[in-house]
Amino acid sequence: MATVEDYVARIEGTCGAESDVIVVFKYEKKDEAIANILKKATLKSKIAGIIFELTFGNASFRLYSNGKAIFRGIKNKEELNRLLAGLLL
Amino acid sequence: MRGTTEAINLVAYSWGLNNLGKGDEVLVSLVEHHSNIVPWEITSKLRGFTIKYAKVHPDGTLDYDDFESKLCSKTKIACLSHVSNVTGVINDVKRIGKVAHENGALMLVDGAQSVPHMNVDVQDLNMDFLAFSGHKMLGPTGIGVLYGKKEVLEKMPPFMGGGEMIKEVSINESKGQCSVSWNELPWKFEAGTPNISGAIGLGEAVRYLEDLGMDNVLSHEKELAKYAVERMKECGKVTIYGPSSISDKLGIIPFAIDGLSSHDVALFFDNYGIMMRSGFHCAQPLHEFFKLHSSARASFYIYNTQEEVGRFMEILKEIEQL
Numbered sequence: 001m002a003t004v005e006d007y008v009a010r011i012e013g014t015c016g017a018e019s020d021v022i023v024v025f026k027y028e029k030k031d032e033a034i035a036n037i038l039k040k041a042t043l044k045s046k047i048a049g050i051i052f053e054l055t056f057g058n059a060s061f062r063l064y065s066n067g068k069a070i071f072r073g074i075k076n077k078e079e080l081n082r083l084l085a086g087l088l089l
Numbered sequence: 090m091r092g093t094t095e096a097i098n099l100v101a102y103s104w105g106l107n108n109l110g111k112g113d114e115v116l117v118s119l120v121e122h123h124s125n126i127v128p129w130e131i132t133s134k135l136r137g138f139t140i141k142y143a144k145v146h147p148d149g150t151l152d153y154d155d156f157e158s159k160l161c162s163k164t165k166i167a168c169l170s171h172v173s174n175v176t177g178v179i180n181d182v183k184r185i186g187k188v189a190h191e192n193g194a195l196m197l198v199d200g201a202q203s204v205p206h207m208n209v210d211v212q213d214l215n216m217d218f219l220a221f222s223g224h225k226m227l228g229p230t231g232i233g234v235l236y237g238k239k240e241v242l243e244k245m246p247p248f249m250g251g252g253e254m255i256k257e258v259s260i261n262e263s264k265g266q267c268s269v270s271w272n273e274l275p276w277k278f279e280a281g282t283p284n285i286s287g288a289i290g291l292g293e294a295v296r297y298l299e300d301l302g303m304d305n306v307l308s309h310e311k312e313l314a315k316y317a318v319e320r321m322k323e324c325g326k327v328t329i330y331g332p333s334s335i336s337d338k339l340g341i342i343p344f345a346i347d348g349l350s351s352h353d354v355a356l357f358f359d360n361y362g363i364m365m366r367s368g369f370h371c372a373q374p375l376h377e378f379f380k381l382h383s384s385a386r387a388s389f390y391i392y393n394t395q396e397e398v399g400r401f402m403e404i405l406k407e408i409e410q411l
Contacts, residue, residue, distance in 0.1 A: 016376075
């Protein structure tokens with residue numbers, strides 16, 4: 001059974017006052033991760049097919065076609081894990 | 090040294106712990122990288138000295154009047170970055186050093202952002218300490234330099250013990266004594282096995298830059314920065330922080346785009362293979378002064394071209410449409 005760790009290479013808290021989190025997907029799994037996310041999240045806007053502005057539940061985030069995503073206003077690790085599980089699995 | 094951070098820590102611990110105490114003051118500025126603030130904050134807790142912070146002007150340039158008014162007989166060391174890693178502003182360290190010396194204080198210069206980009210003459214600038222890193226000047230990571238005046242370094246005890254820094258260690262078990270003597274400079278500060286490959290790599294980087302000529306390095310960067318700033322001013326949603334003129338700054342351009350976090354901006358550029366830093370750039374006090382949550386930073390070096398600045402501008406204009 002797939003897990004969040006199968007898709008995620010690393011998670012970085014951003015440096016700054018914002019509580020944003022950048023998720024970097026594993027290179028070999030990034031296309032699958034992006035496909036899963038686009039299936040489950042609601043698309044708000046798309047720029048040139050490479051940047052997707054999305055929402056999922058109360059969360060808003062931006063997904064990049066190079067396999068990175070930035071989630072805004074994440075309170076803690078548990079919230080992010082729940083979000084990623086919902087989007088990826 | 091492993092880099093600028095370790096070099097400043099060496100001064101804070103070796104010189105600071107032995108020369109600073111209650112009633113003494115260390116003067117730093119709000120433009121400093123955390124590496125020139127935190128070592129002093131840590132050692133101030135151990136020795137009880139006070140840290141004073143000199144202000145900056147709204148455009149990010151140093152408030153020289155404030156810095157100089159805070160330099161007094163209590164000041165034992167003035168610490169200033171030669172070039173801000175956030176705004177690229179070149180600080181007049183010679184002027185500050187002169188006032189520091191007139192007040193009997195030492196002058197430490199964080200050269201992490203100046204030494205890779207311009208000529209820095211430690212004798213002309215009359216600094217007591219200069220710290221810089223290899224990885225910001227085409228050298229390897231994990232290697233850097235602390236320059237210090239010999240007479241100051243001679244009086245400082247070692248920062249770390251063991252290996253190269255030892256001259257003699259003799260144990261008299263019957264007396265329960267161990268006598269240790271230190272090696273000469275610079276080995277007194279070279280504990281453990283040296284970073285040999287790093288030093289060779291840094292040496293080659295220095296030779297390479299010297300062959301190019303530091304004046305050429307500086308003029309190339311300034312040319313690119315001038316072109317970039319002129320083009321960025323065409324963008325209605327872009328705010329550039331720091332001084333509007335590039336005459337007294339290097340090729341570092343901190344900016345923001347209305348409605349986007351710096352991380353969004355950096356990730357957007359990343360998608361096109363352009364890397365830039367976002368966040369506090371390890372200079373939170375300066376961002377708090379600017380009332381910024383973070384900033385994006387475009388920076389140029391000798392390997393960048395005008396065509397690349399043009400590509401940067403194309404993408405910047407795309408981001409404006411978000």
